[in-house]
Amino acid sequence: MKHALRRLRTAAVTLSALTLGLSLVSVPAAEAYSVQPLAPHSERAPESEQFSAEGVTTVGELRTVDSSLSYARDGRTQVIRHPGATYVKVHFSALRLADGEYVTVSSPDGSESYRYDRHLNRATGSDYTTDGRPGFWAMSVDGDTAVVTLHSRRASRGSAATIDRFWRGYDRAEISQHNISTQSVCSTDARRDVVCYQSSHPSEYARSRAVARLLISGGGMCTTWRVGSTNRMLTNKHCFSTQSAVSGSEMQFNYQCATCGGNNPGPGTKVSGATLYKVSSGGSGELDYALYSVNNFASIQGYGTLFLRTTATTTGTRMYIPGHGDGRPKRLSIFEDTQGGTRCTVKNANYNTWNISYSCDTSGGNSGSPVLDANHRVIALHHLGGCPSNQGAKAHLIYNQIASLIVNS
Template sequence: MSRRSRFLAAVIPLAVTLILPAATASATPVRSGDAARQAQPRLPAPKPDAAGEKKAANTELRYSPKSRTTQVTLREPGSSYVKVHFASVRLLPGDRVTVASPSGREVHTYYGDPTVRKQGGDSPFTVHGGTGFAAMSIDGDTAVVTLHSSAKRGDAAALTRQGFGARIDSYFRGFTQAEYTAANPRPFSVCGTDGRRDVTCYKESHPTEYARSRSVARQLLNGLGHCTSWRVGDTNTMLTNQHCMENEADLRGSEFQFDYDCATCGGRNPGAGTKVSGAQLLKLSPLSALDYALFSVNNFESIKQFGTLYLETREPTAGERIYIPGHGDTLPKRLSVVEDGGGNCVIRTPSSGVNTGYMCDTSGGNSGSPVLAGSSHKVIALHHLGGCPNWGTRISLVYKEISSLIDNEPGTPDSRVLSG
């Protein structure tokens, strides 16, 4: 069991979104030598930001002699999402199981167990150890699971004896707002008054910042908590923090939701967005070093429409303007553009160990967010620590380790494209 897993089990079972509470140390000047060994801000160990829980179930959907569909509804009043785990799905050719929102806004379709044999038309899925798979999550408090048969089955009893149908053994649900507030009693890394606004609020006044934010996704980690991830370069590569993705199992258990943005400024009306699952873990650096995870996703073509980000290879400079898009507090994407008092977010501490410091507002769920330079709209840091000042790994250091795995030049896709 990893150090993070032991900590979570001891403190808040099933809570996973990682952030850091307030730190008191001031910036430390950079010393010569290897960057990963240089002086770091004195920050406490990561603290989980509880976002959801896993619940046991024992529900079966079987073929029927009287109907072409069999249906069950999983409802958790007030929950922010429901994510269904199937112990088994065995269907006749052409039949399918769907997991949908009541309105039909989201529908995930499976023609069998994709971990046994993936078929054309199967939606993305995640894996959480053991047998079976989890459907992609449904936003909101209700998931409707339906077995669709091409015909009424007079031999339904025989099919049941042979193990045909679908069995749900568990599901994940997102906390209600009251539960989330109780589990996370104070905001972390909001430096004064929270100045973040929905990305849509900046569509007209800051069109480039808005456009760059579209390549940023909300990560649902193992069905239990949220971080932020984003596309990097022209190929199928994404970045987040290593403390949001410690290993291959975390990647297989994660989904990434693009375009989870409010339709109107302050409207609390996000769309369903586009959800994809993790494919291949390419490179890691632990929290004690640079705290990044580079990976690819499945169904890459579906997210290319949201654009991508590129990395600055230079060092940050004091006073330069920055901004941070991300999914703090598990909410639809917001932009941190101004500091307390209304001035632009700027770099306050260009270099402290491997980090750069700033007073832009962030919170639990912002882990993994890109910190972009206002001058170039390229990523200059990878946000990972709170404390006011908040801290991001200087992306110039990350670039040195991943440059051979990404395409950091706009418009020049190459052989490093990974299938998905």
Template sequence: MRRRWSLVVGACAAVTLAGVGAIGYLGGDEPGTPTVAVWNAAGAASVRTPDAPAESATPEATTAPRPVTTTPAAPSAKATVPEPAGAARDGETADAGQPIGTVERVDRTLGYAGAARRTTLRFPGAEYVKVHFSRIALLPGDYLTVSDPQGRESHRYEGVSRDAVTGLTRAVLNPDAPDRDGERWAMSVSGDTAVVELHTGGTDPLGLKSALADLGVGIDRVARGYTRPERVEAAHELEKAREATPGPAGPGREESVCGGDEKSDAVCYRSTNPMAYTRSKAVARLLINGTELCTAWRVGAQNRLVTNNHCFSTSKDAYNTEVWFNYQCARCGGYDVYQSTKVWGDKVLATDRTLDFTLFTVESFASVQKFGFLTLDTARPAAGTQLYIPQHPAGDPTAIAMASGERGSNCAVDNPSYTGYASASDVSYYCDTEGGSSGSPVLSRTTNKVVALHHFGGCPNSGVRADLLYERIRSLV
């Protein structure tokens, strides 16, 4: 394992989300257990209208006021407008999925020789905070934690240490990993505040901590989620950019709501369509390089996941991608969410721009096996085949599109030979999707197998044919 970290979750943590509500976790993350958090407040601008009867009520998480005694880390005055497709952002990666945040420059140091051991980074109203370490040089046995103020979501890092006798840096993790010099992103913390703390041993008989003043931790950047006004502004700017460049389907036209938005929380189908609900558990939210969103899903029983090539295409980007399983609402039309299980992306095994897919693995695979997997259909679906799409639209908890507001019926295959990046490479449909849905599986309601990999649209939306995808990755899954 290239990263040494662990996640500790306690009870009733309440943290601010998007400036309009709070998210607080209760208990563990076993699928189906009533472990909940508040995802959004009832006063949110949009009204969620499910198309299936509500499940029996789950007790809502208690929300507590967030302490505001720390000095804010000065968020930007306005949302960062996404770079054009293909342009590098901050020297790290090209344009990927739906923009959901921005990167702030900071300058914080934790160390041994009289330096601070703890720092708090707060960005009022941010959905999440994700810390970037410019270096981690620790004495053996010492470690870092990044947590929310209550310590109920906490990630531990040991990383790169320095030998106390020779002063030589040694990589505890894989020496070929991108963070071999101690530079890395931490796992995000939900809410607008992250507390970073250096934990050291209580004794120092040789006085090494005072002698090795160059030991310590540097924090140079923080990726933080947009506030609600910034999300609205970013979506408006993105829509203006799309309207200014009309044309055929492609990057920049990845998702569309066709007619009325008919998506519903995945849990709305727990009783009415339990198979669709169960399949949705294999779908994950991606947070890419701290600022962008896509969707991915497990394919086959091995450690294999699929998303779009336009979301990411390299192992470096996979390594800096968070994969969130079980980020779902606890009840239909409600605002409680289950505790998600976060793991890191690992290696890209195959990728292709024309078929717009990336096949990759994750770290800590054993922790997400319980959420199940999907299988690819090896036959092209016929026109009229009824469909459903579990997805993370705009990065929200899992929703399922199963009806079509455009056509006033169930969403179904409109054209099984639709042209995507190549002639007849796609199937088209009017199932509703949004930014962040890129990479979602399109499943047949008859076979419950994946018939397409959603990637773009414009009403109709479309996905790459699963039979073509199967031929490309069959030896790897």
């Protein structure tokens, strides 16, 4: 198995040297990469289909391709690789499988693997997302390569599945290139990987486990988190506000580095959005919330949950923010400028009707992050950057509007 995976990676690298951008190759399932594979053409999808939403960090590119898995011995595996991509998310426009047959979408090392049969049953197979068009999206695979494999005992030349599109994640330089930066890191960036605080701030570390990275419709990024003791999640309305966007999005829990400063996150646990329950009225400068649920809730219950403070906070209250700024592995903002220095505090508990303000560091992708006090209650929902007054919507006002939809204890 290890030898086959080495050959898979070697061939993918060889092919990428011959092509620019995507590599999509068809190879025999039992003899992977024993011969030079072919690379069907792919191209960037029209701009009208690319992700774009005001105030949301764009983290990926949609590409189109014409490819299929066949029952022929030399057509049962497709390797989709885009050098340098941070994730690959594959779309199947059609599955033509018999009972007992299935396809898998996996990382080359097998650390992530998602299984789909003709029934697309989340109870017996893997999670997936939809976009209102025919077919479905497999869950994203971290890294620049996704291996798509047909599992069948049938021997024929027919087509079993069609792949027509995929998202590929931008690297950090591309994220900076494709997004307008607002100055919301105030002075020196004091954020650190959450694991850096596992020993020194165990409560803050533990509460941050309920916070997830939100991949919106394949190409946008925010932060989201569990609220209350039932299947409920909160993020910003400006991140998404429709049922179709919820159904098209992924929530990635435990996406954080294993060692402090190690840049070594694992894939964590990914689930899809289920039901949109409520969005705030007014613009993104007001309460700016979206309340929804997820599929496969049992798989993420072990990460814990957060609870809203039901009364107004006060100026000077100590606070911290866990989140996925710039789409990166989860970091914590605990200190204003330097480690062990001044702690983050609420600068103005009544900045305006809807918001509190603070200079705790954030960046694009932190939208939707919880702002917690020293008692680990959520006092605000972060949604606006702009030093020295980064802003979060007042949690007690949000609670007043969603109290009947959550169990806040």
